[in-house]
Amino acid sequence: MTLPRAVRIVEVGPRDGLQNEAQPVPVAVKVELIERLAAAGLTAIEAGSFVSPKWVPQMASSAEVMAAITRCPGVSYPVLVPNLQGLEQALAAGAADIAVFAAASESFSKKNINCTIAESLDRFAPVIDKALAAGLVVRGYVSCVLGCPYEGDIAAEAVADVARRLLDMGCAEISLGDTIGTGTPGKAQALIETVAARVPVERLAAHFHDTYGQALANIFAVMEKGVAAVDSSVAGLGGCPYAKGASGNVATEDVVYMLNGLGITTGIDLDKLVQAGDFICRELGRTTESKFARAKGCAMISG
Amino acid sequence: MTLPRAVRIVEVGPRDGLQNEAQPVPVAVKVELIERLAAAGLTAIEAGSFVSPKWVPQMASSAEVMAAITRCPGVSYPVLVPNLQGLEQALAAGAADIAVFAAASESFSKKNINCTIAESLDRFAPVIDKALAAGLVVRGYVSCVLGCPYEGDIAAEAVADVARRLLDMGCAEISLGDTIGTGTPGKAQALIETVAARVPVERLAAHFHDTYGQALANIFAVMEKGVAAVDSSVAGLGGCPYAKGASGNVATEDVVYMLNGLGITTGIDLDKLVQAGDFICRELGRTTESKFARAKGCAMISG
Numbered sequence: 329m330t331l332p333r334a335v336r337i338v339e340v341g342p343r344d345g346l347q348n349e350a351q352p353v354p355v356a357v358k359v360e361l362i363e364r365l366a367a368a369g370l371t372a373i374e375a376g377s378f379v380s381p382k383w384v385p386q387m388a389s390s391a392e393v394m395a396a397i398t399r400c401p402g403v404s405y406p407v408l409v410p411n412l413q414g415l416e417q418a419l420a421a422g423a424a425d426i427a428v429f430a431a432a433s434e435s436f437s438k439k440n441i442n443c444t445i446a447e448s449l450d451r452f453a454p455v456i457d458k459a460l461a462a463g464l465v466v467r468g469y470v471s472c473v474l475g476c477p478y479e480g481d482i483a484a485e486a487v488a489d490v491a492r493r494l495l496d497m498g499c500a501e502i503s504l505g506d507t508i509g510t511g512t513p514g515k516a517q518a519l520i521e522t523v524a525a526r527v528p529v530e531r532l533a534a535h536f537h538d539t540y541g542q543a544l545a546n547i548f549a550v551m552e553k554g555v556a557a558v559d560s561s562v563a564g565l566g567g568c569p570y571a572k573g574a575s576g577n578v579a580t581e582d583v584v585y586m587l588n589g590l591g592i593t594t595g596i597d598l599d600k601l602v603q604a605g606d607f608i609c610r611e612l613g614r615t616t617e618s619k620f621a622r623a624k625g626c627a628m629i630s631g
Numbered sequence: 632m633t634l635p636r637a638v639r640i641v642e643v644g645p646r647d648g649l650q651n652e653a654q655p656v657p658v659a660v661k662v663e664l665i666e667r668l669a670a671a672g673l674t675a676i677e678a679g680s681f682v683s684p685k686w687v688p689q690m691a692s693s694a695e696v697m698a699a700i701t702r703c704p705g706v707s708y709p710v711l712v713p714n715l716q717g718l719e720q721a722l723a724a725g726a727a728d729i730a731v732f733a734a735a736s737e738s739f740s741k742k743n744i745n746c747t748i749a750e751s752l753d754r755f756a757p758v759i760d761k762a763l764a765a766g767l768v769v770r771g772y773v774s775c776v777l778g779c780p781y782e783g784d785i786a787a788e789a790v791a792d793v794a795r796r797l798l799d800m801g802c803a804e805i806s807l808g809d810t811i812g813t814g815t816p817g818k819a820q821a822l823i824e825t826v827a828a829r830v831p832v833e834r835l836a837a838h839f840h841d842t843y844g845q846a847l848a849n850i851f852a853v854m855e856k857g858v859a860a861v862d863s864s865v866a867g868l869g870g871c872p873y874a875k876g877a878s879g880n881v882a883t884e885d886v887v888y889m890l891n892g893l894g895i896t897t898g899i900d901l902d903k904l905v906q907a908g909d910f911i912c913r914e915l916g917r918t919t920e921s922k923f924a925r926a927k928g929c930a931m932i933s934g
Contacts, residue, residue: 331817509926512892513851514634541885541922542892545847548816574926582844589815589845619844623812623877 332556334593336372338503338533339365339580341608342393343374343408345565347386349612355389357611359396364607365562366400368600370580374427375405378414394421406467410441415455419462426459427503428452429469430494432487433476436507440471449493456498468494469535473504473519474511477570484522492526501533503559506546508570509539513549520553533557536578538617539568543578544586551592558583563605564617579618581605635859637896639675641806641836642668642883644911645696646677646711648868650689652915658692660914662699667910668865669703671903673883677730678708681717697724709770713744718758722765729762730806731755732772733797735790736779739810743774752796759801771797772838776807776822777814780873787825795829804836806862809849811873812842816852823856836860839881841920842871846881847889854895861886866908867920882921884908 342362346353358376365373375397376390390407399405406425409415418426430448431437437445452468459466472479473487491502504523506516516536523532534550534557536543547558561577568576584596602621609616616622645665649656661679668676678700679693693710702708709728712718721729733751734740740748759769775782776790794805807826809819819839826835837853837860839846850861864880871879887899905924912919919925 512889514893538922539926540888541847541882542889544844545851545889548848549851568926571926573928575922579844585843586815586845586848590817619841619878623842623871623874625876 331551331590331592332554334556335551335587336557337370337580337583337594337596338372338374338557338559339370339562340374340535340559340577341365341561341563341565341580343377343387345561345563345577347377347384348567348569349386352386352389353611355392355396357608358389358393361562361604361608362393362397362405364600364604366403368604369594369596370601371402371595372404372406372425375407377408378417378421379408379410391417391421394423404465406465409455409459411451412455412458415459419464423464425465425467427467427469428455428494428499429471430490431471431476432482432490433472433479435478436472436476439478445490449490449497452494453497460498466499468497468499468502469505470494470502471505471507474506474515475508477508484519487519488523488526491523491532495527495531501531501557502527503533503535503557505535505559506537509537509542509568509576511536511546512542513545516546517549517553520550520555524554529554530556533559535559537568537576538564538578539571539574539576544582547578547583548586562601562618563609563621565608575617579605579616579620581616581618581620585620634854634893634895635857637859638854638890639860640673640883640886640897640899641675641677641860641862642673642865643677643838643862643880644668644864644866644868644883646680646690648864648866648880650680650687651870651872652689655689655692656914658695658699660911661692661696664865664907664911665696665700665708667903667907669706671907672897672899673904674705674898675707675709675728678710680711681720681724682711682713694720694724697726707768709768712758712762714754715758715761718762722767726767728768728770730770730772731758731797731802732774733793734774734779735785735793736775736782738781739775739779742781748793752793752800755797756800763801769802771800771802771805772808773797773805774808774810777809777818778811780811787822790822791826791829794826794835798830798834804834804860805830806836806838806860808838808862809840812840812845812871812879814839814849815845816848819849820852820856823853823858827857832857833859836862838862840871840879841867841881842874842877842879847885850881850886851889865904865921866912866924868911878920882908882919882924884921884923888923
């Protein structure tokens with residue numbers, strides 16, 4: 329069990345983090361957040377989503393955001409794409425990276441995207457084909473990998489099936505999402521072992537929610553199994569739509585602090601990252617969910 | 632790296648958790664908290680402290696609390712004892728378990744208890760002798776094991792030296808405290824390896840603070856190294872005196888949730904534990920620091 333020497337952080341704050349905000353976040357604020365994150369050294373920043381504005385009004389400005397950001401060399405700005413129409417919009421917006429999203433739970437798939445898992449994968453096949461033909465990089469999300477709000481436990485084999493299908497369809501990376509945050513480290517390790525038997529572990533990313541406080545322990549545990557890509561959200565933006573008022577995405581600051589302590593390279597400047605989190609928290613008028621940022625923001629007693 | 636099959640939780644909420652509360656907590660509230668924790672299955676509950684009320688006014692009622700609690704068979708109610716006078720008070724209060732506290736940092740020792748580490752150990756020697764002669768069980772705390780608010784990094788060998796001295800003096804268990812919460816999992820594992828070369832790992836307990844969000848990851852990491860005793864505080868009571876407004880003690884609820892998920896026996900009823908946390912939070916008029924309790928207290932969307 330040797331830990332990876334470097335970990336790639338995929339920052340999901342500007343999309344997954346903001347998408348459930350009730351009040352519209354101005355384009356200029358989203359742009360400044362994305363640019364601050366890039367300046368902090370993040371190399372993958374989810375910048376928006378081309379799902380229907382009917383479903384996710386907060387993301388209706390994604391094309392404007394994509395047009396306004398100054399793109400840094402070496403940084404990817406993936407956008408979520410649900411279908412061919414969304415792909416057209418992403419291409420028109422100049423996206424070089426897209427993400428598609430499937431679930432490991434049939435009930436969740438039906439409630440979230442109104443189709444079975446198999447139907448969702450069939451729907452994504454031409455989207456991915458066309459994206460690959462256009463030279464895009466495609467990421468696949470699998471949700472509910474350690475539990476479903478409707479079904480409870482989810483079999484690791486079911487996760488592996490969906491992950492393998494997404495790989496075969498052409499996804500470069502599969503992000504395994506503990507959507508409701510109920511996972512614990514042993515189950516997370518067992519999941520990775522099962523999925524890694526079907527999908528090379530180098531192609532897997534871990535997307536843990538901190539709803540039950542388990543995210544960092546789970547990230548440490550799956551890194552012991554070789555996972556070297558981690559999704560997180562600056563300031564822990566996002567909350568948990570399945571437990572109102574509870575926390576959701578793990579805070580990027582806390583992940584980076586842990587990785588720094590472990591001697592694992594991320595290329596991220598933690599001070600600048602904290603400033604980016606502070607910026608968006610002030611804009612949203614809320615308190616950070618990052619414990620690292622909270623501790624740093626508090627008066628330290630000095631000698 | 633096999634995890635322990637059972638972990639003993641040492642609940643520090645009623646002492647370490649409450650001691651920095653500015654407003655006096657009524658004896659009846661402390662008693663109800665302790666009794667609720669025992670009813671939830673905790674078998675070690677720090678019940679008070681016989682340090683001078685000048686220094687820790689909140690603990691001035693410890694004798695009253697010890698007199699009022701109904702003691703459950705199989706449950707220990709340790710009290711903190713700084714010197715022979717404190718030991719006399721603890722004996723008068725019918726304590727069967729005491730704890731003494733040293734630091735691994737010279738600067739912290741001087742600022743916190745106004746003497747060098749060596750002086751503090753010399754001072755504890757007759758206290759421990761007398762306690763053992765009276766049939767008491769003695770626990771030793773070592774603070775600043777992964778960092779000091781004044782010195783920064785602390786050498787693991789310095790921690791091992793103090794831990795070994797406390798063991799030789801007769802302590803049954805040595806609790807290693809990451810007082811400022813800066814530790815990360817790899818350093819925590821390395822610390823345990825160093826200390827365990829001098830003190831049997833069965834005699835070690837882990838006391839992590841969640842100030843930087845690292846506590847559960849650290850607990851998981853040190854369990855991989857054989858640690859099977861963990862200190863925690865219901866509802867995360869305690870805060871961090873070195874970063875006002877930041878969190879301190881890891882929440883017992885979140886630890887138990889993780890251990891349950893790992894299949895590790897604790898003997899604790901998580902529902903009753905959450906109720907105990909809810910009780911004290913209502914009494915103190917504050918929000919729980921337990922993410923598990925927050926998620927459980929929030930409306931869950933059901934099918």
